Amino acid sequence: MLQVTVSKLRALKEKGERFAMLTAYDATFATLIADAGIATILVGDSLGMTVQGHGATVAVTMEDMVYHTRCVARGVSRSDAERPLIVADMPLGSAYTVEDAARNAARLVRAGANVVKLEGGLWLAPVVRFLTERGLPVCCHMGLTPQTADMLGGFRLQGRGEEDAARIREEARVLEEAGARLLLLECVPNALGKDVSEGSSVPVIGIGAGPSTDAQVLVLHDMLGLTPGRKARFVKDFLADAGTVQAALAAFGKAVAEGTYPAAEHCYG
Template sequence: MTTLSTLRKYKKEGKKFSCLTCYDAMFARMMENAKIDTILIGDSLGMVVQGHDSTIPVTVDDMVYHTSNVARSNDHALILADLPFMSYTTLEDAIVNSRRLMQAGAHVVKLEGGAELCEIVSTLAKVGTPTCVHLGLTPQSVNVFGGYTIQGKTEDKAQKLIDDAKAVVEAGAAMLVLEVVPSDVGKRVTEAVDVPVIGIGAGADTDGQVLVMHDMLGVTHGRVARFVHDFLSDERNQSRSVEAAFALFHQAVQEGSYPSVENQFLI
C-alpha cells in the first residue's frame, strides 16, 4: 500500500510516482493492476462525469459518493479527494467536510489556495487529516483568473507560488499539487519544500505527475491541453487496452519520458 511515508521516501530517492483521477470501482481496480501510486478523486468529475463546464457545481455529496466507489476497490494507491468549491470557506466547514471524505475512504484531502489556507491546514493536521494543497492554476478559481491560463510567468508571481508553498508546508500540508506553470517554476517549487509535489502541466521536475483519466485515454472533447498525452493510442500500447494505458503512464512517469518537452511550458 502506498502511503505518505512511501511518497516522502520516493522524493528523497528521486523516484517519480504516478497519479490519475478516478471516479468509480472498475477503473480503480484497473489502476491497482497497473500499479498507479496515487489516485485522485477530483472535482474534475463535474466536467468528465456530470457534463458541467467547470468544477464549480460539484458538491460534497458528489465527492463522498465517488470517493466511496473508488475506496471499495483499491488496496494499493494512496487516495486523495478534493474538497469542492466553497466547502471549506470556514474552519468548521473544512473540518466537517474533510471528516466526510476521510470516512468515505480518502487518505488525504485536497484543497485549493495559498498561504491563506494555513489555519485550515494546521487545524486539520492536528486532528489527523493530512492535506494536499493545490497551487498554480486552481480550477475552482477559474472565474477569478479569467480562464485556464498559465500561472507564475513573471518572477514576482513565481516567487509568490514558492512563498505560498513554503507557508502551507510549514503549516502542516503533507503534499502539494502544482498546475500549469512554467517548467522552471515547477522545479523551483519542488526543490523549495520537503513534501511530495505532484505536477500537472508543471514540467518534468516535480516528484509526481497527475492527469485526468479521460484526458490520458483520449476520450475528452474539445481543445486538448499541451500537457496531455494520449496513452491509449500510444504506439507503445500494443494491446490498446485501458489497463495497459494506465500501466504505460505509470512506466513513462517513472522513467521520465513523460512529460516530454512537447508537454511542458518553457516560458
C-alpha cells in the same frame, strides 16, 4: 494488504524516484489503476466535467465527492496489488471556515480518502494547520486552481512573471510549514515547477508543471483520449499507442517513473 502511504511517497522523493497519480471516479477504473501499480488516485472534482457533463468543477457538491470517494475506495479494495493512496478533492465552498473544513474532510476520510485536497493560496494556511493537527492529512493545490479560474484570468499559465512566481513559491513554503503533506502544482513554467519541488521537503505533484516535479497527474479521461475538444498542452493520449486501457495505464506509470513523460511538447518552458 499493503497500502501506499504519505510516508512512502516522501521516501520516494528523497530517493529521487518519481511516481504517478491518476483521477478515478468509480470502482471499475479504481481497480484497474491499482492493478497497474499507480501509486496515487485522485478523486477529483473534475468529475463535474468528465462524469456530470458540466463545463467546470464549481457545480460539484460534497455529496458528489463523498459518493465517488466511496466508489473508488471499494474499487481499490478489490485489487490484489498494493493499494494506492486515495486523495479526495474538497469542492468549492467546503473549506471556507476551519469548522466547515474539518467536518467535510472527516466525511471524505470516512468515505475512504487517505488525504484531502484543498485549492488555494496563503489563506489556506490556518485551515491546513487546523486539519493536520487533528490528524487529517492535506494536499494543497496551487498555481492554476480550477475552482477559482475566473479570478486568475481563466485557464491559463500561472507564475509567468517573477512576482507571480515568487508568490507561488511563498505559498508552497507557508502551506508546507502549516502541515501540508503533499503539494499539487498546476500549469506553471518548468523553472517554477523545479523551484517548488526542490524547495519543498514534501512531494510535489505536477500537472503542466514541467518534468522536475516529484510526480505527475493526469485526468483519466484525458490520458485515455476520451475528452472531446481541444486538449491542454500537457495532455498525452496513452491509449493511442497502447491499444488497451490496462496497457495505457501501465504505460503512463512507466513513462512517469522513467521521466519520459512529460516530454518537451507537454511543458511550458
